[in-house]
Amino acid sequence: MTTPADAPKWPRQIPYIIASEACERFSFYGMRNILTPFLMTALLLSIPEDLRGAVAKDVFHSFVIGVYFFPLLGGWIADRFFGKYNTILWLSLLYCVGHAFLAIFEHSVQGFYTGLFLIALGSGGIKPLVSSFMGDQFDQSNKSLAQKAFDMFYFTINFGSFFASLSMPLLLKNFGAAVAFGIPGVLMFIATVFFWLGRKRYVHMPPEPKDPHGFLPVIRSALLTKAEGKANIGLVLALIGGVSAAYALVNIPTLGIVAGLCSAMVLLMGFVGFGASLQLERARGVHPDAAVDGVRSVLRILVLFALVTPFWSLFDQKASTWILQANDMVKPSWFEPAMMQALNPLLVMLLIPFNNFVLYPAIERMGVKLTALRKMGAGIAITGLSWIVVGTIQLMMDGGSALSIFWQILPYALLTFGEVLVSATGLEFAYSQAPKAMKGTIMSFWTLSVTVGNLWVLLANVSVKSPAVTEQIVQTGMSVTAFQMFFFAGFAILAAVIFALYARSYQMQDHYRQV
Ligand SMILES: CN(CC(=O)O)C(=O)CN
Numbered sequence: 389m390t391t392p393a394d395a396p397k398w399p400r401q402i403p404y405i406i407a408s409e410a411c412e413r414f415s416f417y418g419m420r421n422i423l424t425p426f427l428m429t430a431l432l433l434s435i436p437e438d439l440r441g442a443v444a445k446d447v448f449h450s451f452v453i454g455v456y457f458f459p460l461l462g463g464w465i466a467d468r469f470f471g472k473y474n475t476i477l478w479l480s481l482l483y484c485v486g487h488a489f490l491a492i493f494e495h496s497v498q499g500f501y502t503g504l505f506l507i508a509l510g511s512g513g514i515k516p517l518v519s520s521f522m523g524d525q526f527d528q529s530n531k532s533l534a535q536k537a538f539d540m541f542y543f544t545i546n547f548g549s550f551f552a553s554l555s556m557p558l559l560l561k562n563f564g565a566a567v568a569f570g571i572p573g574v575l576m577f578i579a580t581v582f583f584w585l586g587r588k589r590y591v592h593m594p595p596e597p598k599d600p601h602g603f604l605p606v607i608r609s610a611l612l613t614k615a616e617g618k619a620n621i622g623l624v625l626a627l628i629g630g631v632s633a634a635y636a637l638v639n640i641p642t643l644g645i646v647a648g649l650c651s652a653m654v655l656l657m658g659f660v661g662f663g664a665s666l667q668l669e670r671a672r673g674v675h676p677d678a679a680v681d682g683v684r685s686v687l688r689i690l691v692l693f694a695l696v697t698p699f700w701s702l703f704d705q706k707a708s709t710w711i712l713q714a715n716d717m718v719k720p721s722w723f724e725p726a727m728m729q730a731l732n733p734l735l736v737m738l739l740i741p742f743n744n745f746v747l748y749p750a751i752e753r754m755g756v757k758l759t760a761l762r763k764m765g766a767g768i769a770i771t772g773l774s775w776i777v778v779g780t781i782q783l784m785m786d787g788g789s790a791l792s793i794f795w796q797i798l799p800y801a802l803l804t805f806g807e808v809l810v811s812a813t814g815l816e817f818a819y820s821q822a823p824k825a826m827k828g829t830i831m832s833f834w835t836l837s838v839t840v841g842n843l844w845v846l847l848a849n850v851s852v853k854s855p856a857v858t859e860q861i862v863q864t865g866m867s868v869t870a871f872q873m874f875f876f877a878g879f880a881i882l883a884a885v886i887f888a889l890y891a892r893s894y895q896m897q898d899h900y901r902q903v
Pocket residue numbers: 413542545546732733736807
């Protein structure tokens with residue numbers, strides 16, 4: 389029986405991290421939400437109007453790609469050199485400087501782009517570290533509270549993003565760019581101060597020295613060690629990955645720079661990882677058993693992350709495909725389609741407490757154990773369901789029905805329910821499953837799953853430009869838009885089924901630190 393004395397205790401430093409995250413997310417979503425309108429109506433005015441939209445999109449997506457690439461750099465620097473606290477603090481200061489550049493250089497393209505680069509470096513660099521640092525504050529005695537802390541963390545992200553989504557477009561319109569970009573900068577500075585204030589209370593995990601038995605050395609040994617009488621199929625697969633990556637790079641003119649680079653990265657990682665997993669046992673003589681087992685568990689986590697990527701494909705299209713649909717729906721004259729975006733953080737703030745206090749306890753009372761993997765699998769499937777609803781709305785519109793924009797509330801609710809199950813749960817899952825020396829890196833791979841999810845969207849968009857594919861779609865009797873919606877719904881539901889099957893054989897790890 390648990391007595392009050394040994395009941396798990398909340399680490400008192402958690403509020404500093406959560407308050408800092410709320411301010412940081414306000415600053416991030418605040419500047420991100422006004423970036424495209426600012427580029428279109430101010431910074432890029434010298435570009436002819438018909439070309440301006442494409443340039444603005446390029447700038448925006450290059451910025452987003454940076455944000456999701458730099459987590460790898462931040463994770464590596466923290467794990468190997470400076471530790472999480474120092475890396476977060478210094479990158480946060482750089483992030484503040486980036487915001488200052490945006491506010492100061494509202495008339496200078498070069499100054500403004502430098503600001504964007506610094507923000508991508510800062511926000512991307514700290515993104516996986518903050519959640520991982522929060523996990524470090526828990527140990528075996530109170531790890532049962534960690535999921536609640538990650539849920540609170542996710543709640544405050546959306547608290548920040550909700551107010552930013554509503555207020556920043558109005559600030560840009562009424563007070564101009566210097567004020568609109570300055571305010572997120574002030575919020576980021578406050579976020580840094582909050583984080584710094586907790587410094588004496590935090591648990592600091594030291595960086596790990598270069599390990600000859602780390603992830604990459606073990607992978608290399610697995611691929612390069614010969615086994616008598618056996619072919620080196622793993623190495624052949626790794627080489628196929630290298631050649632395919634080179635092919636994707638050569639095809640950048642067709643795929644576009646972003647899709648080409650991301651495809652090359654995914655192909656290389658996929659083939660090398662799969663090849664190494666086939667002959668990981670060959671590394672056993674070269675490295676200690678614990679190192680080889682650690683690598684196997686990391687590769688298993690990466691398979692789960694790969695199966696989460698379809699969720700991100702669907703989730704991030706609420707900012708593109710769903711807005712385009714909303715444009716053609718019936719709405720009050722004062723209502724902007726993009727304002728539907730604010731529904732997502734609002735619903736996250738409602739669903740997290742509802743799930744934790746009402747839904748999860750009710751389901752557990754019915755005898756169903758809600759593991760992280762069950763929640764994530766269900767979340768991916770529910771996200772697929774939201775796209776069946778959106779696809780059905782599209783079919784009705786294509787058939788000539790005039791539908792109110794408020795019909796989108798249902799798919800938004802389903803999508804956000806899926807998000808809370810997948811993304812909020814996945815943060816804690818990723819942390820708890822990562823071996824100590826690889827926490828920053830694994831959290832970065834979790835963030836990278838967002839990039840890969842967006843890659844599937846880019847590739848789907850490239851493929852529907854091909855006349856052969858369009859012809860096939862026409863034969864189904866659906867518009868390309870409706871077809872794509874059902875395609876993505878099926879993509880997520882298939883991923884959910886594979887996720888559920890794979891999860892059955894997944895051995896849960898416990899990498900919380902000892903007391
Ligand atoms: C995508 N996220 C997480 C984040 O860190 O921004 C959301 O919270 C979207 N609702």
